[in-house]
Amino acid sequence: xxxxxxxxxxxxxxSRRELLGSAVAAGAFTVIPSYVLGMNGQKPPSEKLxxxxxxxxxxxxxxxxxxxxxxxxxxxLCDVDGKLPGTVRVFNDYPDxxxxxxxxxxxxxxxxxxxxxxxxxxxxxxxxxxxxxxxGKHVYVQKPLTRTVYExxxxxxxxxQYKVASQMxxxxxxGEGIRLMCEWIWDGAIGPVREVHAWTNRPxxxxxxxxxxxxxxxxxxxxxxxxxxxxxxxxxxxxYHPFAWRAWVDFGGGALADMACHILDPAFWALKLxxxxxxxxxxxxxxxxxxxxxxxxxxxxxxxxxxRYKFPARGKMPEVKINxxxxxxxxARPEELEPGRQMGDEDGGxxxxxxxxxxxxxxxxxxxRLIPESKMEAYKRPKKTLxxxxxxxxxxxxxxxxxxxxxxxxxxxxxxxxxxxxTVVMGNLAMLNPYKVLEWDGENMKFTNDETANEFxxxxxxxxxxx
Amino acid sequence: MKSNGISRRDFVAGTASAIAGFTILPRFxLGGAGFKPPSEKLxxxxxxxxxMGKNxxxxxxxxxxxxLCDVDWNLAGSxFQNYPNxxxxxxxxxxxxxxKxxxxxxxxxxxxxxxxxxxxxxxxGKHVYVQKPLTWSVEExxxxxxxxxQAKVATQMGNQEHSGEDIRVLCELVRSGAIGNxxxxxxxxxxPVWPQGIGRPVTAPVIPExxxxxxxxxxxxxxxxxxxYHPFSWRGWMDFGTGALGDMGCHKIDYIFWALKLxxxxxxxxxVSSRVVKMWEKVENKETYPDAEVVRxxxxxxxxxxxxxxxxxxxxxxxxxxxxxxxxxxxGANGIILIGDKGTIVEGRLVPESRMKDYKKPAQSIPRITGxxxxxxxxxxxxxSPACSNFEYxxxxxxxxxxxxxxxxxxxxIEWDGPNMKxxxxxxxxxxxxRKYREGWTL
Numbered sequence: 001x002x003x004x005x006x007x008x009x010x011x012x013x014x015s016r017r018e019l020l021g022s023a024v025a026a027g028a029f030t031v032i033p034s035y036v037l038g039m040n041g042q043k044p045p046s047e048k049l050x051x052x053x054x055x056x057x058x059x060x061x062x063x064x065x066x067x068x069x070x071x072x073x074x075x076x077l078c079d080v081d082g083k084l085p086g087t088v089r090v091f092n093d094y095p096d097x098x099x100x101x102x103x104x105x106x107x108x109x110x111x112x113x114x115x116x117x118x119x120x121x122x123x124x125x126x127x128x129x130x131x132x133x134x135x136g137k138h139v140y141v142q143k144p145l146t147r148t149v150y151e152x153x154x155x156x157x158x159x160x161q162y163k164v165a166s167q168m169x170x171x172x173x174x175g176e177g178i179r180l181m182c183e184w185i186w187d188g189a190i191g192p193v194r195e196v197h198a199w200t201n202r203p204x205x206x207x208x209x210x211x212x213x214x215x216x217x218x219x220x221x222x223x224x225x226x227x228x229x230x231x232x233x234x235x236x237x238x239x240y241h242p243f244a245w246r247a248w249v250d251f252g253g254g255a256l257a258d259m260a261c262h263i264l265d266p267a268f269w270a271l272k273l274x275x276x277x278x279x280x281x282x283x284x285x286x287x288x289x290x291x292x293x294x295x296x297x298x299x300x301x302x303x304x305x306x307x308r309y310k311f312p313a314r315g316k317m318p319e320v321k322i323n324x325x326x327x328x329x330x331x332a333r334p335e336e337l338e339p340g341r342q343m344g345d346e347d348g349g350x351x352x353x354x355x356x357x358x359x360x361x362x363x364x365x366x367x368x369r370l371i372p373e374s375k376m377e378a379y380k381r382p383k384k385t386l387x388x389x390x391x392x393x394x395x396x397x398x399x400x401x402x403x404x405x406x407x408x409x410x411x412x413x414x415x416x417x418x419x420x421x422x423t424v425v426m427g428n429l430a431m432l433n434p435y436k437v438l439e440w441d442g443e444n445m446k447f448t449n450d451e452t453a454n455e456f457x458x459x460x461x462x463x464x465x466x467x
Numbered sequence: 468m469k470s471n472g473i474s475r476r477d478f479v480a481g482t483a484s485a486i487a488g489f490t491i492l493p494r495f496x497l498g499g500a501g502f503k504p505p506s507e508k509l510x511x512x513x514x515x516x517x518x519m520g521k522n523x524x525x526x527x528x529x530x531x532x533x534x535l536c537d538v539d540w541n542l543a544g545s546x547f548q549n550y551p552n553x554x555x556x557x558x559x560x561x562x563x564x565x566x567k568x569x570x571x572x573x574x575x576x577x578x579x580x581x582x583x584x585x586x587x588x589x590x591x592g593k594h595v596y597v598q599k600p601l602t603w604s605v606e607e608x609x610x611x612x613x614x615x616x617q618a619k620v621a622t623q624m625g626n627q628e629h630s631g632e633d634i635r636v637l638c639e640l641v642r643s644g645a646i647g648n649x650x651x652x653x654x655x656x657x658x659p660v661w662p663q664g665i666g667r668p669v670t671a672p673v674i675p676e677x678x679x680x681x682x683x684x685x686x687x688x689x690x691x692x693x694x695x696y697h698p699f700s701w702r703g704w705m706d707f708g709t710g711a712l713g714d715m716g717c718h719k720i721d722y723i724f725w726a727l728k729l730x731x732x733x734x735x736x737x738x739v740s741s742r743v744v745k746m747w748e749k750v751e752n753k754e755t756y757p758d759a760e761v762v763r764x765x766x767x768x769x770x771x772x773x774x775x776x777x778x779x780x781x782x783x784x785x786x787x788x789x790x791x792x793x794x795x796x797x798x799g800a801n802g803i804i805l806i807g808d809k810g811t812i813v814e815g816r817l818v819p820e821s822r823m824k825d826y827k828k829p830a831q832s833i834p835r836i837t838g839x840x841x842x843x844x845x846x847x848x849x850x851x852s853p854a855c856s857n858f859e860y861x862x863x864x865x866x867x868x869x870x871x872x873x874x875x876x877x878x879x880x881i882e883w884d885g886p887n888m889k890x891x892x893x894x895x896x897x898x899x900x901x902r903k904y905r906e907g908w909t910l
Contacts, residue, residue: 206742328738
């Protein structure tokens, strides 16, 4: 143990053992950080985190792989659909990990879990993560952190209370691009920012559709009831699982929740945003062809939308409007952008409009550039003041692992990503209640001028499920 | 009459070749008021009477309805009954050939046949009332406008709000400087109310008895009949209609076009809702217009008036609510917003409403039209002033609207040389300004 590391630990005011000890009576705790052991290079087994993953068929498989590659133990894996090819592959990759369908059983039975990755559909993030947090386990939760505003608030509070290391899976937040944008905007590169436009090519799944009427049999090996979790009951249909759940209001957060947690991240950080004061949305409609009937209203999110947020002034930063476009819609092409040059990248992008210039980047804060390019070339970049995350975007899981082991809080820990998620998913409430300026009291999680929209802040859970 | 420099008889005779024996004398020649002697009446024919055409014909009932034409006699049946003396046709070409005393023609077919019908009539020296949008393509609008000018016939596009009080009040309000210089404008509609963003049907049902499908197709490429196209739902199909923008743009953009004295835009850029059927595969739809569209036009400075950005929304999309609009007020299903450096107008009124109440209305400077939009055209046919939405005005308006569809189909920002009718930055996009007609059809 070096003196330097001891000093760091003291600064934290609490050793990791104490830190976790204060949170739990649940698990016998076996991890000792490397600086305690004073070892370098190869990791002794005791230094490894015991990680479990809930939801392994999609992004969870990648997150698990990154943790395994970092040398941690994958001790348990949980998925409600053991027959899904993605799940089968991940299950096979970790023969020593215990396999579960029910995360509750996994967390109860596997006593040595230190940290949990949650990568289920949005509607079960919170119940899974909350149980883990209350057992003192660190959590890495895929974006969007939660499906509802209320869930994001509660999860953030719980992570704070139980003092666990947390990270939302918006990996761009660990990248170089978002840091450059913060530094440039804080440097005044484009002057005060009053307007931001952000867009995505999502949904790349069908939205604006009606609930299917067919009730095919539930595939073998798939626990539909567990998949539903706290969501209202409905018959199984492949329109929901696998993957297509994002479209459905009861399960996902649509294109906005999927991608704004990446794409709006640079705006949220660089402009020091928290809660908006209002939000307004307009949405594409789809005609059924029977009379003037419309398809999919409030059942799925629309195929295309524009969401307009307004944020109050913050310190010296003026009021700012953030406009979100999805489903093929985009902001006007800025005249500063050279002909033939792509706006953002294939996933989407952000355009910051400042009093003195414009700054554009792609999804995940990638490739930030002042436009036109001549302005970028002429710009004298400020000193890099924000700490960098090792391996950038690819180090997002490792950044969390370090936090779990007593390092600094992870880059997108819930103190940041909780309020950020609240703001993102609040936009969905406007999408479900379009064409009105909904005034938002962020601290109290409610619209002050629309009771109907408030119904979606915290819709009730199915019997048997609580937060 | 002398002041016109040309009598109506000369006027028409000079262009209408030797076709029709001409029998109409304008009211001011006869000096009569009130009762119309038969000789004063126009002989009107209508093509496409199952939809708006029915209303247009009704508004022309004071004249002689001499011939009616519709490719679908099932749909037209009840209208035929109302005019037992009118000759009935399925093919407009036959009608115009056979009925020699037609003075004026109402065209209210689906968009893709407007131009061929109206052009045939114009070239025969007949006055034309053509439903909006004037034509299916930019090129057709340009040619029809030129032909009407050359033939010196009375013309009117069926954007009937152009005859209304509201548009005149708006023009006077804007021109009085109520909101200063206007840099930004919005127009929107809740259309389409018919399905768009869909693929071509695969079934080929039997053509209903009474429908002449081949003539319905007109200059459009051949495809099997399907009820997805006719009746009514043709608007969504690119081969036939012009989508929500074509349907409603000629009404709503009209307000802005006139009030701001717009002409050719310099650029148009469109973004539209995509459709996904299979995961990660966006359907590239060349069959129907999308569910929802945003179209952005840029217009140059005009005299003292500064450049304007005009944005169109449809399919459920709308512009942002102006800050001045009272919270309890909603934007309507269709509407316009003008944003000036001294204020904002929403749907014809200054906002907030208190500003409208305080504003001293400017004096009327634009002549009012007392009768219907159709009557305004009938008066023009009889030698009165040109109809309010004659093609000299309506042609460029329709071109502008239809250019939005070119941007939608191109998927890129297009730069427009209006006088030369040319897209300057994407040469291949110029093909979308018109189309090759089916064999046997020419303009």
